Each structure stands twice: as structure tokens, then as C-alpha cells.
Amino acid sequence: MSARPDHDGDQQLRLLDDAWEKAVPDWQDDVARQFGTHRWTPLRDESRLYLESLRAMMDLLDAAERDTEY
């Protein structure tokens, strides 16, 4: 576990992406396409949005601490 939660969140998303990439080549039917469209894509997109927002928040918190160390 790293000090910043956004770094751990990014790592978890990479692990999930890897599992998806391993499953997809041998899974190419209509069920797979539906799962991809209605489950996987929204999950990945919302996760990325959240992690970008978390990164920006953590950057701001770090900057605030640094800039007020007198």
C-alpha cells in the first residue's frame, strides 16, 4: 500500500484491466458484447473519472500542506 490512495486505486484498476484483457480474446459472443457495453465500459469509465478526481484532490492537499509549512 502506498501513501496516496489514488496510486493504489490506479494500481487496482490496472489489475482489473489485465483480468479483462485476458478474458476477452476467448470470449467473443453476444453475451460478451452486452457485458462489455453495459457492465465493463461504465465501470471502467466511472472508475477513471473518480481516480482522476481523487488524484486532483490529493495533489491539492499535498500542495496545501507544503505551502503552509512556515
Add this chain to the structure above:
Amino acid sequence: MTAIHADIDALTELRAALTRFRYAQREVTERGGDAIEATRASLEAKASRWRARLEQSRAELAACRDRAAAAEQDVPVDCSGYARAVSEAGERLEHIRLWQRRIDEQAIEFHGATSRFKDQLETDLPRAEEQLAGIIASLQAARRVQPSGS
């Protein structure tokens, strides 16, 4: 036969990865919230210290000005150091307040993103895992009824 085996193994691993992701990201969201609260507390502690320093500096400046007013005209009393201390404490306190406002503003936006993501973790992700479990069960059933050697 081999193709179905490969599908099932990969999908089983994908389902396990989704479950791990759900638990790990739940912890990430909690740590994100904790980090905001920790920084808020840290900034408030700094603001409190500088408020106290400002009050002390103002009192020292007032005392110096009293001494200057009471002093003989040919004995000058220099209060400029106290005035600088008041100015510096005031500027630093305002600087900390500026950061507090910026964090509060961004935290509102961040709260929206967190709520949407938490909904996904608590509602959509379990549904995806459940759907995947159903797909895996169907594939396993299909494998069981396959004629041997096919």
C-alpha cells in the same frame, strides 16, 4: 473443449478480480475521505497557531505604542518590529484561510465523484459479478453436456 476451459478460467479470474477491485476501491474511497479530513485538521491547527501569534503580536504592538506615547520626545521608541510581526502573522493566517477555502470548494466537487463511484461499487459492481457468475455457470453446464472428444 479447450476453448470452453480457457473461457471459464479467464472469466472466473475476471470475476475474482472484480470482487477484489470492489473491496480495494472501497478502502481507497475511505482513505481519500480520511486524507481530506486530516489536511483540514492540520490547516485548522496551523490557523489556530497563527491566530494566537497574531493576537500576541497585536498586544505587543499596542504595548509598544503605549510606551512610545509615554516616552520623552527625545527618547524614540521603535515599534516597527512589532508592526512587521503583526503584518506577517496576518498574511500567513489569510494564506492558510485561502487554502482552507480552496479545499472546501474542491471537496464539494470531489464528494459528487465519490458518491457516484461508491454507488457503482455497492450496486453496479455486485450485479456485474452476479451476472458473470451466471455466465460461468452456463458455460460449465454446457461443458458438462458436451459429447466427449468434442
